[in-house]
Amino acid sequence: MLFFMETVISGLLAGIMYSLVALGFVLIFKASGVFNFSQGVMALFAALTLVGLLSGTVPFTHVDNPSFAIPAWAAIPLTIIVMIIVAILIERFILRHLVNQEHIILFMAMVGLSYVFEGAGDIIWGSDVKVIDLGLPHGAWDWLLDTHGLYIEKIELVAAAAAVVLVVVLAAFFQKTRIGRALRAVADDHQAALSVGISLRYIWIIVWSVAGIVALVTGVVWGAKSGIQFSLSLIALKALPVLILGGFESIPGAIVGGLIIGVGEKLAEVFGGEVIVAIFGRWFEIDPGIFTATENWFAYVLALIFLLFRPQGLFGEKIIERV
């Protein structure tokens, strides 16, 4: 039972990490209808920038110069400024020209953008694996290990806290501020928002900046867990099943979807082989070890099964179709 609990809890915590990535997607999809495939690479780029500033890497040379190193309290705002500049550039050079295009065109433009980020990150900061050190705690949480014998990584708790803070701040931002109200208006209807005097460009820059900041948080948390390298950008692929499970437009959906997928994945990893053998073992000879390394596809299949019953995801807006 204890082992089962441990699996579920670590699944929940991993799920929160997925939710963090999915959050960035949802924000942009809500406000601009763009399916931002580049969110994962954006997280990588933000984390690379932060590490580069912290260690004083001279851009384009990949050489560390400790005298340029910037302390964390200055490097984090600087990275945020970089992400805002990136948001302005994206609006200026891509989104502005693609207003009113079909969804698939926008999606492919975002895939193209992810190539640009990937190449640019490598050219500016180098492609070797980097370690981020912001003083985030590592190792197991001793108190829980001693009293209940549960093994929980501290970094996952930090991630959970970061996700909770982000969701609260974002919810407050969306519900309580003037800009938040304008954002919701744009999400509802581009044209109606334009006609009451909301500037679409301004809103898009804000949304992309917020997504950039979410990307930074994601990049730092995931980077602290597994090092900052190219594979970090693949977390976008982890977030996609979370998104379709929760629904593209829903922030609570991203959180709940992440939790379901996190737990489901961990359970499948640990108990999947036994279950498969228990069901099919009577007819076939199956090696229980075969059901390993399923983390690439299990989440997708889980999401697919949910979708067959609710095609718009758990919390997505009901799809109303008219001829």
Added chain:
Amino acid sequence: MLYRESGQFKTSYDADQAVFPILQDRLCIIAILAFAFLAVPFFINDYWANAVLIPFLVYSLAALGLNILTGYCGQLSLGTGGFLAVGGYSSFKLMTSFPELDMILVLGGAGVTTALVGLLFGLPSLRIKGFYLAVATLAAQFFLIWLFYKVPWFYNYNATGQINVFPREALGFLVTTQKADPVVRYLFTLSIVVVFALAAKNMVRGRFGRMWMAIRDMDIAAELIGIRPFLMKLTAFTVSSFYIGVAGALIFSVWLGAAESGETYGINESFLVLFMIIVGGLGSILGSFLGAGFIVLMPIGLKNLLVDWFGMSAVFAKHLEITTFGVLIIFFLIVEPHGLARLWQIIKEKLRLWPFPH
């Protein structure tokens, strides 16, 4: 002056229903085919065949398949890499289980297997639409790659987990492995692609193509006028997977000669083929070829330009190449979202009036 249809009267039903109703189009096609079949084999060498011509042809075939599904039937799919893998691995199994089998039959068998798998993964499309479907097809991609990597039966229990091609003949000519003459391999691939392209061109003009397009444009309206979305979406998935399966088998057997599920048929292939049909033109047979040509040739051109002309280091050039690739894709989408095929359409319109614009 040159490209004009005035004076070409259709006097019979056959002429009215011709695939290429304009004489100049027919001449153009004949000229291109004659060049590809008769002229190219004389100056082809190993490098040209392996790096340029065969990749261009097999990717054209894959792009044709995806275009049927995405361009004509409107079902966005990101599972192309997985279906290519099914083609590759089933051709390997057929090759090793029936060593006497002609390559043409092997390719056909690989196509049919992939079509069945595509049919299976097309089933969710009946309930799921748009981006939700696109992400659902990713399930196919990741699951199939995992399957070919995990179940040793697919690669005949060999130690490396890789599949390697054996010498096999088509109509008496050796077409696989490095021992095969590049000219033969090129002509074999070319013939298959030409046959499939003509079939596709005819299919999309006919009953099925029109029903697919009706589903794409508005599925509910199509249903109301008596088209069954169930049947049409599944046929699109099946036909498209057949094309992609044959392309996957060609990638493995004729082009590369060896394959590994995650390396050769990864998620990047899915995006690459999707790029081809978007850059080339959604819902256009010509566009599939133009897009494949562009995506296959651009990296080679960029690499030659950066490394050989500007003398950059290979690593830096690789990164710059990725960035440039992304920039060019975005540039294309902004300038001409309907693809290269649309540019050709505009050129044709202009040619009709040239040199008298009024």
